[in-house]
Amino acid sequence: MTTVQKSNLQASANAPQPFGAIPNTAQLKWHDVELYGLVHFTPTTFENKEWGFGDADPKIFNPLLFDAEKIVLAAKEGGLKALILVAKHHDGFTLWPSKTTAYNISQSPFRNGNGDMVKEFADATRKHGLKFGVYCSPWDRNSRLYGGPEYLKIYQQQLTELYTNYGDLFMSWHDGANGGDGYYGGALEKRAIDNTTYYDWSNTWAITKKLQPNASIFSDVGPDVRWVGNEQGFAADTSWATFTPRPPIGLNVAVPGQLYYPESPKGTRLGAYWMPAECDVPLRQGWFYHPQEKPKSPQQLFDLYLKSVGRGAALDLGLAPDTRGLLADADIKSLKEFGAILRQTFSTNLASQATIKINSIRGANFNSDNLIDADKNTFWASADQHNTAQIELNFPHEITFDLINLQEFIALGQRVDSYKIEVEQHGKWETVASGASIGAKRLIHFNKPYTTKSVKINLKAPVAITIAEIGLHKVSL
Incomplete structure (x- = not known):
């Protein structure tokens, strides 16, 4: 509960009593955002893939026209109030000069090897009044240590670097990426993990709460914001902000990547936790830029807004810079016209x-x-x-x-x-x-x-x- 809300409630001893699970301060701030973006931009963009295998040469990552401010301003004109940067996707390439891996942006030609794209996005969002968040994939198809106990320390250290070097975050975004085939330091094999224990989520998220206490944690199972259960951008028509995560039938534990997903779009009436839904969907067909794809129309975006924000959830719109390091003109146009619809519709009550x-x-x-x-x-x-x-x-x-x-x-x-x-x-x-x-x-x-x-x-x-x-x-x- 915010300071303003507390003061209003304290103004009268006659205030109603809370009912069921209620949001914490970070969750209330998250609710205020409503509409934000998820930026995918790694060597995978230059390979024209959706998932990088982990073996791309860092030298291909050379966006000569990259401008974080232009991306942020396009998002802002589209009505977005925050951006989450995919600081590391499944390919393992970090967009900051991480001390945990050599497979990072310093090995690319970007900014002559002195680049830090996380910092550039963090600075640009704050300059233009947007909030900032990060996603660091737990799955790492590049690391030879993935699947063993040493990798967990690497992953937690990567989160620590992101949490301590880039200011306050409004969200730490996580998914259920639980292994598969990959480069793995040249092993070229498939690796499986026990998704109920390997990432040690309780202790991993404790790092978030310690270093970024104002950030909401998103995953399939929250704990602050839940995945809606689809990547199509909509919640169920009846959508409860409370939720009790349950494992799939026949299993005993609900974790990222392992949940009874049919309940996610609707939530749980009188659920154990305040855990509202995020509805994620790419602006284009894929999360990464592909030249042949087109963005959703402004009218399609407004329809998704009604079916997400308009159902008590949030809309997380995937933005994909092209190989120049900019959003395509068609994407900018669609965002601009969508933002105009929002502003003109809600300007008068x-x-x-x-x-x-x-x-x-x-x-x-x-x-x-x-x-x-x-x-x-x-x-x-x-x-x-x-x-x-x-x-x-x-x-x-x-x-x-x-x-x-x-x-x-x-x-x-x-x-x-x-x-x-x-x-x-x-x-x-x-x-x-x-x-x-x-x-x-x-x-x-x-x-x-x-x-x-x-x-x-x-x-x-x-x-x-x-x-x-x-x-x-x-x-x-």
Whole structure:
């Protein structure tokens, strides 16, 4: 819970009690980001592959026009608020001059062997107001030590270097890359590991918590942010921020790369942990740049935004610089137009014009004005005895909208488990949407615009209801 949220809650002894698992401070900051990117750029780019084998000559990595600021600015114009850099992919090549391996950027011609791409990205993101995170693949197809006990020390030292030399991180990103075939120092063989023990995740993530206490840790099983279970960029329509990771049927342990994935898109109602979903998807068809591929259109990106951020999750968009070290013009154009859609759609909240009538108000600190004050650190709350709510927005003149934005005050947990939206049409109430979860954000885009002077939002929860914001918007496509 942030300082602002704590102070608001402390302002009244009448605040609702937390419900179920609740987010920690790092998770609340992660929720604020909503939309960010994952940058893949290694020698694999120059090989035109998706997975490097670990045997590429470092000398091929020579992006003559590389400019981290241009990539960051394109991302920012697309509405992204952070970038995660793949500092090391499965090929084992580190984009910083790591002391743990000779297979690093200092062996390439980039910056005459004096380059540090992690630093350049870290500096560029902070210069332009974006947050920064890193991914360091646990699988290393180059290292001759991979599969043995010595490699774990190398991997943990690589994380330590990233955590101590590049400032505050908003996220440490991990996946379930659990071995396979590779170069392995020339052995050219397949290596398997015990994915339940080899990476020693509890102690490995303890390094994160010690050195980067403000960073959220992402993996299939969290502990802070969970993988949504697909690389297509969407969460389930009903998506809970709480989750109880379970192993696959017949196995005993849930770890990265080993999980009962059918539950990941939806989460677990009343799950043991606050572990919201990240929806990752590449801007192009692959995570690395391939000349023959095209980026998703701005309209496709907005649809993914609705199905991820609009379902209480986050959207992690894969960005792939080309061999110049820049994003392709088509990628920049798509990002720019997507960002324009977001800015134009959400620049005006028609709900701010409404007079609000509610069947239950907890007290002065939690009144209906908080619903349309553009401040998600304030909220309306019902009385404890009221776990159903009817919020009616009445307007002095007709408005036309085709998107509604609902946000719970998630610092007190995800409470609502049923919503119904009604619009007054020709003197009668018409149900236009209904569902279960709201969470950090629920965006509902209707298939047609509605013109009306009254909108009604019906909510149910097991406990007192808390809503931070209501928005009515007209999508700009």
